[in-house]
Amino acid sequence: xxxxxxxxxxxxxxxxxxxxxxxxxxxxxxxxxxxxxxxxxxxxxxxxxxxxxxxxxxxxxxxxxxxxxxxxxxxxxxxxxxxxxxxxxxxxxxxxxxxxxxxxxxxxxxxxxxxxxxxxxxxxxxxxxxxxxxxxxxxxxxxxxxxxxxxxxxxxxxxxxxxxxxxxxxxxxxxxxxxxxxxxxxxxxxxxxxxxxxxxxxxxxxxxxxxxxxxxxxxxxxxxxxxxxxxxxxxxxxxxxxxxxxxxxxxxxxxxxxxxxxxxxxxxxxxxxxxxxxxxxxxxxxxxxxxxxxxxxxxxxxxxxxxxxxxxxxxxxxxxxxxxxxxxxxxxxxxxxxxxxxxxxxxxxxxxxxxxxxxxxxxxxxxxxxxxxxxxxxxxxxxxxxxxx
Numbered sequence: 001x002x003x004x005x006x007x008x009x010x011x012x013x014x015x016x017x018x019x020x021x022x023x024x025x026x027x028x029x030x031x032x033x034x035x036x037x038x039x040x041x042x043x044x045x046x047x048x049x050x051x052x053x054x055x056x057x058x059x060x061x062x063x064x065x066x067x068x069x070x071x072x073x074x075x076x077x078x079x080x081x082x083x084x085x086x087x088x089x090x091x092x093x094x095x096x097x098x099x100x101x102x103x104x105x106x107x108x109x110x111x112x113x114x115x116x117x118x119x120x121x122x123x124x125x126x127x128x129x130x131x132x133x134x135x136x137x138x139x140x141x142x143x144x145x146x147x148x149x150x151x152x153x154x155x156x157x158x159x160x161x162x163x164x165x166x167x168x169x170x171x172x173x174x175x176x177x178x179x180x181x182x183x184x185x186x187x188x189x190x191x192x193x194x195x196x197x198x199x200x201x202x203x204x205x206x207x208x209x210x211x212x213x214x215x216x217x218x219x220x221x222x223x224x225x226x227x228x229x230x231x232x233x234x235x236x237x238x239x240x241x242x243x244x245x246x247x248x249x250x251x252x253x254x255x256x257x258x259x260x261x262x263x264x265x266x267x268x269x270x271x272x273x274x275x276x277x278x279x280x281x282x283x284x285x286x287x288x289x290x291x292x293x294x295x296x297x298x299x300x301x302x303x304x305x306x307x308x309x310x311x312x313x314x315x316x317x318x319x320x321x322x323x324x325x326x327x328x329x330x331x332x333x334x335x336x337x338x339x340x341x342x343x344x345x346x347x348x349x350x351x352x353x354x355x356x357x358x359x360x361x362x363x364x365x366x367x368x369x370x371x372x373x374x375x376x377x378x379x380x381x382x383x384x385x386x387x388x389x
Contacts, residue, residue, distance in 0.1 A: 013119075016225040017037075019225060020037055020225075020227060021037070023227040023231065024227065024231065024234060025039065026038050026039035026040070026114075026116075029125060029129070031122075031125045031128075033121075034122040034124075034125055035122060035125060036115055036117060036118070036122045036125050036126040036129070037116040037117075037118050037122075038114065038116070038129065039113070039114045039116070039234065040111060040112070040114075041111070041112045041238065042109050042110070042111055042112075043109060043110045043112070044109055044110075045109065045110055047201075047242050047246055048242075049201070050199070050201050052199060052201070052242075052250075053246070053249050053253075054110045054245050054249055055077050055105065055110075055245070056248070056252030056253045057252075057253055058252065058256075059075055059252050060252060060255055060256040062255055062256070062275060063177075063251065063252050063255060065279050066177060066275065067170075067172045067177075068170070069139065069170060069172075077105035078104075078105050078106070078137075079137060079138040079139055080137065080138075080139050080140075080141055081102060081104050081133065081134065081137035081139070081140055082103030082104070082141045082142070082241050082244050082245050083100070083101065083102060083141070083142050083145060083149055084103075084145075084149065084241050084244060085097040085099065085101065085148075085149045086098060086214055086218075086233055086236070086237050087214075088215045088218060088219070095152060095155075096117070096156055097123075097149075097152055097156060098117045098218050099114055099115065099116050099117070099233065099234075100114070100115040100126060101115075101237040101240065101241045102114070102115065102133055102241075103141075103241040103242070103244070103245055104133065112238050112241050113133075114234060114237055114238070115129050115130065116234075119222070120222075123156060123160060124160045127160065127164070130153075130164075131162075131164055134164070134169065137169075138169075138170060139169070139170040139171070139172060140169050140170065140171045140172065141172045141244060141245065141248055142172070142173050142174070143174050143175050143191050143240070143244045144173065144191075145171065145173050146171060146173040146176075147173075147175075150171070153166060154166055172248070174244065174247055174248060174251070175189065177251060178194055180274075181251070181255075181267065181268055181272065182194065182198065182268055184271065185197075185271075186198065191240065191243060191247075194247060195239075195243050197266075198247070198250065198266050199243060199246055199247065199250065207232060207235050208232060208235060208236050208239065209229065209232035209235075209236050214233050214236065217230060217232070218230070218233065254266070254267050255267070255272055255275070257272070257284050257288060258287070258291075263291075269288050269291075270288075270289070270292065270299065270301060270302050272288060273288040273305070276288065282309060282312075286306065286309045286310075286313075289302055289305055289306035289309070290306060293306065293322075293325075298329075300326045300329035300330070300331030300334055301326075301331065303322045303323070303325035303326040303329070303331070303334060304322070304323065304326040304331050304333050304334035304337070306322045307319045307320075307322030307334060307337060308337070310322060311341075316341060316344075319341060320338070320341045320342075322334075323337045323341055324338055326338065327354055330357075332358060332361060335357065335358045335361075336358060339354050339358065342354070343383065348383055348386050348387050352383040352384070352387065355376060355379050355380050355383060356380060358376055359376040362376060
């Protein structure tokens with residue numbers, strides 16, 4: 001009876017594997033027990049649907065500095081590995097990565113490889129391929145990988161008694177730079193939101209699957225062996241791997257300054273100026289802000305930040321002009337700086353007017369900053385004395 005049961009299970013497993021191979025055009029690994037399943041798709045350096053380029057013309061120094069990569073190294077396409085997991089959940093407990101999505105460059109093309117677990121028991125064997133390709137690549141590229149993908153892999157590697165120091169690998173997590181560049185420009189910095197607003201892509205609902213449905217789709221496959229919905233998980237992962245590297249390309253091609261092909265409306269240049277400033281490139285940051293005002297891309301924050309740079313450079317006339325714009329847009333820091341410049345230049349009545357406006361603004365806040373209110377009251381009293389009021 002037991003032998004019959006074992007023969008039935010083996011036959012059923014073989015049937016499920018043949019169906020998987022036929023449905024997804026992949027191959028099983030050579031492992032005798034619990035082989036993993038692998039698919040491979042090749043792209044000629046552009047996404048298939050919308051033609052987005054998949055590697056930048058160059059990787060600018062400002063990007064390398066942000067990523068912590070050596071600007072003196074001649075980084076090549078073949079150095080990079082894009083990683084994206086599909087998992088059975090969001091926690092680290094018993095969550096497994098049932099699909100390891102890998103994107104890499106080979107022979108002038110971009111390869112999307114997916115390592116899939118037809119049974120959870122194939123997990124240990126799947127790490128053989130992961131380790132093999134990691135040994136060939138110098139830098140990981142992920143989207144939220146530092147928070148999600150890498151910790152999940154670390155947990156599963158430890159569970160399977162496999163030693164692999166993922167933290168030793170250089171790692172570019174594009175989510176952090178995306179937040180820096182677009183948090184004030186788009187509703188959220190989720191990858192699919194960035195795809196829509198920045199990359200100009202809308203995923204086809206007939207082909208894709210919502211991320212929240214992916215775990216249960218895998219569990220359903222384990223029970224039934226049906227691959228119809230599972231195909232959508234593979235497509236979803238392919239989209240992630242393609243759009244992550246397309247986003248990397250867009251950022252690199254767009255954040256050098258001045259822009260080679262003119263201003264790109266998808267880029268938040270104020271955020272870019274702050275990125276340059278954070279790395280000590282004051283002249284570039286000031287040039288960006290100046291160009292924004294010249295093109296009448298005006299906001300209170302832009303005007304105030306440019307005014308502060310002009311003030312640091314002791315160019316008070318330019319600073320006063322910027323602070324007047326910021327004050328006219330009710331920017332609290334810009335208004336205070338405008339008051340200071342006006343008082344220093346002797347325009348006491350206007351300085352008093354804006355000091356009173358700023359005090360009214362501070363007193364109208366839900367949470368009143370007592371120190372700022374006291375400082376403004378002292379400023380107003382001083383201006384009264386100077387004006388003989």
